[in-house]
Amino acid sequence: MTDPAGWVVHSGAGRDACRVRLVCFPQAGGGTLTYRPWMALLAPDVDVLPIVLPGRDSRYREAPCTDLAQLARAAAEGLRPVLFDQEHHVPYAFFGHSLGAVLAYETAHVLSDAHHPPALLIASGSAPPHRAAAARRTCHTLPDAEFLTEVVRLGGVPHAALDEPELIQVMLPVLRADFTAAETYAPAADAPLDCPVAVYAGDTDSSVPRRQLTEWDRVTSMRPVRHRVFAGDHFYLDNARGPLLRALRGDLQEAARTVRR
Numbered sequence: 001m002t003d004p005a006g007w008v009v010h011s012g013a014g015r016d017a018c019r020v021r022l023v024c025f026p027q028a029g030g031g032t033l034t035y036r037p038w039m040a041l042l043a044p045d046v047d048v049l050p051i052v053l054p055g056r057d058s059r060y061r062e063a064p065c066t067d068l069a070q071l072a073r074a075a076a077e078g079l080r081p082v083l084f085d086q087e088h089h090v091p092y093a094f095f096g097h098s099l100g101a102v103l104a105y106e107t108a109h110v111l112s113d114a115h116h117p118p119a120l121l122i123a124s125g126s127a128p129p130h131r132a133a134a135a136r137r138t139c140h141t142l143p144d145a146e147f148l149t150e151v152v153r154l155g156g157v158p159h160a161a162l163d164e165p166e167l168i169q170v171m172l173p174v175l176r177a178d179f180t181a182a183e184t185y186a187p188a189a190d191a192p193l194d195c196p197v198a199v200y201a202g203d204t205d206s207s208v209p210r211r212q213l214t215e216w217d218r219v220t221s222m223r224p225v226r227h228r229v230f231a232g233d234h235f236y237l238d239n240a241r242g243p244l245l246r247a248l249r250g251d252l253q254e255a256a257r258t259v260r261r
Contacts, residue, residue, distance in 0.1 A: 006052060006058060006059055006078070007051060007052055007075065007078035007079055007082065008023065008049040008050065008051055008052060008079070008082055009032050009036065009039075009049065009050045009052060009057070009058075010039075010047065010048075010049050010082075011039050011040075011043070011047075017044040017045065018043075018044060018045055018046060018047035018090055019045045019046070019090060019091075019252075019253070019256045020045070020046055020047070020090055020091050020092065020093055020119065020252045020253075020255065020256040021046075021047045021049055021082075021083060021090055021091070021092040021093070022038075022042070022046050022047065022048050022049065022092070022093050022094075022095055022248075022252060023049045023050075023051055023079060023083070023092065023093070023094050023095070023104075024038070024048060024049065024050045024051060024094075024095045024096070024100075025051055025094065025095065025096035025097070025100030025101070025103050025104045025107075026050075026051070026053070026056075026097065026100045027097045027098035027099055027100050027125070028098060028099040028151075028175060028178035028179060028182060029151075029171050029174050029175035029178055030056075030097075030100070031050075031052075031053075031056040031057045032050035032051070032052060032056075032057050034050075034097075034237055034238070035048060035050035036050060037241075038050075038245065041241075041245055042245060042248070042249060045249075045253070046248075046249065046252055047090075049082065051075065051079075053065070053071070053075075054071075054074075055173065055174045055177060056174055063177075064173060064174045064177035064178065065177065065181065066177045066180040066181050066184070067181060067184070068102065068103060068106060068181040068182070068184075068185045069106060069185075069186070069188045071103060071106075071181065072103060072106035072107040072109070072110055072188070073110055075103070075107045075110075076107050076110035076111050076114075079107070079111075080111075080116075083111075083116070084116065090256075091118075091119035091255065091256045091259040092118055092119060093118050093119050093120040093121070093122065093252055093255055094107065094108055094118050094120070094121050094122065095122040095124065095248070096121075096122070096123060096124065096126070097124040097125050097126070097237060098124070098125045098126050098207075098234070099126070099178055099181070099182050100124075100126075101122075101123035101124055101125065101126035102126060102129055102132050102182070102185065104121060104122075104123070105121060105123065105129055105193075105219060106129075106187075106188055108121050108193055108195065109188060109189045109193065110188075112193055112194060112195065113189075117193065117194050117195040118195050119195065119196075119252075119255040119256055119258070119259045120195065120196050120197070120198060120251060120252065120255035121193065121195055121196070121197045121198075121219075121220075122197075122198045122199075122200060122248070122251065123197065123198070123199050123200070123216055124199075124200040124201065124237070125200070125201055125202065125205055125207070125208065125234050125236070126208060127208050127209075127212045127213075127215075128212065128213075128215045128216045128218060128219060129185075129187040129219060130187060130215070130218070131212050131215060132182065132185060137183050138183065139151065139154070139179050139183060140176055140179040140180040140183050144172060147175075147176065147179075148162065148168065148172075148175075151175060151179065154207060192218070192219055192220050192221040193219055193220045193221070193222075194220075194221055194222070195220060195222060196220065196222040196225070196226075196255060196258075197216055197217075197219060197220045197222065197225045197226075198225070198226040198227075198228065198251050199213050199214075199216045199225060199226070199227045199228070200228045200229075200230065200244070200247075201213055201227075201228075201229055201230070201236075202229070202230055202231070202232040202233050202234060202235075202236030202239075202240070203229050203230065203231055203232065203236075204231075204232065204233045205232075205233050205234045205236065206233070206234075207234045208234075213227065214227070226251065228247050228251075230243055230244055230247075231243070
């Protein structure tokens with residue numbers, strides 16, 4: 001079910017037993033589908049909260065946002081009553097894949113500035129913010145057919161998605177909005193985060209140069225930054241689900257223990 005404010009999906013079960021909450025941010029054009037199985041697979045100690053962004057899932061009637069910093073501020077405000085529930089207050093962490101990693105980073109900054117930093121930021125399949133901002137493309141201005149071809153080439157959606165035209169038509173406004181947000185992005189803050197960071201990637205992901213993944217070290221004052229590599233390409237999340245969730249559970253447990261010390 002969706003929380004009253006509409007920003008996350010949660011199971012509603014086992015909230016009292018969880019040790020950490022995990023808010024999951026999707027890739028460009030994505031929604032909550034990838035993360036929904038994690039809710040049962042990581043329960044009860046991890047309360048998985050797939051974030052619901054404007055324009056998708058239960059908020060499909062809303063216009064998708066084309067400004068990443070604006071979206072981060074709105075997400076932070078929407079997440080406050082969920083994450084800082086005094087009755088069930090536990091540490092929280094962010095997981096973001098691809099564009100979702102940069103959005104998670106920006107949202108973490110907003111909450112850190114308000115003295116509520118996450119216990120852990122996990123950036124998956126993404127260049128760090130300064131690299132993402134430097135990649136100035138104009139893919140979002142192309143006509144639909146050329147836009148979709150370029151999105152597939154850049155690894156934004158699997159090539160097989162082009163074989164489902166009805167799905168593509170539903171995804172197109174959100175994809176274009178997300179690529180607009182990505183291609184006009186400027187990091188909102190230069191100060192490093194005061195929280196640990198872990199970087200996850202697929203071992204055959206050609207969308208992000210491996211050397212750029214190490215540059216996530218620049219976004220945090222906490223050392224060391226953990227780097228994990230899984231079997232698969234940019235869409236490794238489903239292919240490597242078992243090893244991914246085992247690593248994720250371990251990293252979250254460690255972060256939660258650190259916060260409680």
